[in-house]
Amino acid sequence: QFDPDNTGYISTEKFRSLLQRHGSELDPHKLEVLLALADSNSEGRICYQDFVNLMSNKRSNSFRQAILQGNRRLCSKALLEETGLSLSQRLIRHVAYETLPREIDRKWYYDSYTCCPPPWFMITITIVAFFLYNGVVLDRFVLQVTHPLYLKNALLYHPQLRAQAWRYLTYIFMHAGIEHLGLNVVLQLLVGVPLEMVHGAARISFVYVAGVVAGSLAVSVADMTAPVVGSSGGVYALVSAHLANIVMNWSGMKCQFKLLRMAVALICMSFEFGRAVWLRFHPSAYPPCPHPSFMAHLGGVVVGITLGVIILRNYEQRLQDQTLWWIFLSIYVIFVLFAIFWNIFAYSLLDLKLPPPP
Numbered sequence: 001q002f003d004p005d006n007t008g009y010i011s012t013e014k015f016r017s018l019l020q021r022h023g024s025e026l027d028p029h030k031l032e033v034l035l036a037l038a039d040s041n042s043e044g045r046i047c048y049q050d051f052v053n054l055m056s057n058k059r060s061n062s063f064r065q066a067i068l069q070g071n072r073r074l075c076s077k078a079l080l081e082e083t084g085l086s087l088s089q090r091l092i093r094h095v096a097y098e099t100l101p102r103e104i105d106r107k108w109y110y111d112s113y114t115c116c117p118p119p120w121f122m123i124t125i126t127i128v129a130f131f132l133y134n135g136v137v138l139d140r141f142v143l144q145v146t147h148p149l150y151l152k153n154a155l156l157y158h159p160q161l162r163a164q165a166w167r168y169l170t171y172i173f174m175h176a177g178i179e180h181l182g183l184n185v186v187l188q189l190l191v192g193v194p195l196e197m198v199h200g201a202a203r204i205s206f207v208y209v210a211g212v213v214a215g216s217l218a219v220s221v222a223d224m225t226a227p228v229v230g231s232s233g234g235v236y237a238l239v240s241a242h243l244a245n246i247v248m249n250w251s252g253m254k255c256q257f258k259l260l261r262m263a264v265a266l267i268c269m270s271f272e273f274g275r276a277v278w279l280r281f282h283p284s285a286y287p288p289c290p291h292p293s294f295m296a297h298l299g300g301v302v303v304g305i306t307l308g309v310i311i312l313r314n315y316e317q318r319l320q321d322q323t324l325w326w327i328f329l330s331i332y333v334i335f336v337l338f339a340i341f342w343n344i345f346a347y348s349l350l351d352l353k354l355p356p357p358p
Contacts, residue, residue, distance in 0.1 A: 009045040079106050080254065088115075095194045099242070101252030105315050109198060119196035121205045125172075125231075126188055151286060151358035157216050157228045160357040162343055168216040169209070172231035176279065176292050183272045184231050187265070191239050195312065203311050204238065210332065211237025211303040215296030217339035224347065225354055226280065226293035232272065236300030239265055241308025248309070273297050289355035307332060 002010045002018075015034075023031050034051075079093055092113050096106040151158065155170040162168075175181035196204040215233025219226060243262060246253050255261070276294035284290050306328040314322060347354070 003048070008048050010048070012044050012046055015046045079103065079110055092197075095197050097253075098194050098255045099198045099312075100315060101245070101249030109315075113197070115197075117201065119193045119201070121201040121208075122188060122192035122196050125208075126185055126192075151227065151289060153358075156292075157219065158358060159220070159225055159227065159347075159354050162220060162347075168213060171216060171227075171229050172212055172234060174229040175231075176229050179275070180230055180272070183268055184235050187239055187268060188231065188235050191242055191265070192235075195238060195242060199312060199315065207237050207241060207303065207308045207311055208234035210307055211235075211300035213336065214299035214303045214332070216299075217336060217343075218299035219293040219295045220343050221339050221346075223280075223293040223295045224350075224352055226290050226295075228293045228296050230276075230292065230296065232276070233296040233300035233303075236269065236297050237304040237308050239269060240301045240304030241312050242304075244305050244309045245312050248313075288353075289358075303332070 002014050019026075019031065019034055026034070079096065082093070085093065089110075092110055093106075096109045100106050100109060150156075153174060155167065156174045157167045157171040175184065192204065192208070212231070212234040214237075216228055219228045243265060246258060246262060250258075273294060276292070276297060279291045280294050282291055307325075310322060310325045310328060314325075
């Protein structure tokens with residue numbers, strides 16, 4: 001009826017008449033976006049696919065550009081000014097302001113988030129991996145570095161057992177003390193769960209696992225005689241990416257007490273890292289095997305401020321369209337390949353005195 005030539009477009013005049021006729025049936029946030037879309041179009045026509053993308057909660061680059069170049073009707077009323085919200089709606093709004101720097105993205109996220117699927121990755125890896133495995137399988141929630149089973153565990157990374165590839169990942173399930181576990185769990189849940197609610201499990205799990213792998217490989221290259229335990233590589237990747245995005249988008253971040261929250265996160269990270277450095281050079285309970293290395297923390301930070309920043313910055317765009325994403329991904333892949341060859345050849349060429357296998 002409105003597109004007799006089947007071009008995929010209708011005129012903005014017809015589009016506005018439709019909005020006036022059926023606007024009361026639409027969600028107010030969607031209506032605002034549709035009006036902004038109509039007002040921003042300089043060609044006098046609206047693409048049907050953009051309309052479908054909006055109504056199905058999908059975003060396209062052309063639609064994003066239309067909104068950004070419009071008259072900003074979408075920003076006429078900040079999401080923070082909305083009243084009469086339920087507890088769950090206030091929580092979603094809080095998460096939006098904690099993680100997204102632009103009002104357009106906050107309203108879009110608030111309008112489209114359905115909690116399906118829930119943030120399952122961070123919750124699963126925290127509760128099941130940490131507490132269920134340590135509490136049920138090992139019959140101990142935490143293995144101290146002075147515990148007899150500490151080095152004999154099949155999960156931690158040990159330089160003599162580096163050929164067992166699963167240890168480059170599974171070391172995150174072991175922690176060197178209750179304070180080590182506690183700080184990682186707190187940071188992981190407070191930062192990781194809101195990030196996963198906004199960016200999805202695929203992106204957040206990629207950053208987390210990339211930080212974990214980079215952490216163990218960094219230990220195998222820079223601290224070749226030490227074992228490593230703890231999820232600090234993945235946790236530091238998420239936290240450093242989040243903090244870097246806050247700094248880069250400081251004026252757009254409207255979360256309350258953002259300076260105080262950054263300070264608390266940095267203090268917690270610094271305390272845990274300082275403890276790891278002190279423990280590394282403290283006399284070992286099982287000489288000649290040293291205490292766990294702290295290099296995994298640094299590997300996670302590097303991943304967070306490179307790959308992590310790109311992933312969290314592009315909320316609505318495809319990563320494949322970002323040149324910087326490909327550059328950092330290539331650097332990461334090159335480092336992984338270098339570390340693999342280093343593990344195969346360097347240990348024998350350097351004739352290191354590695355600690356005996358557990």
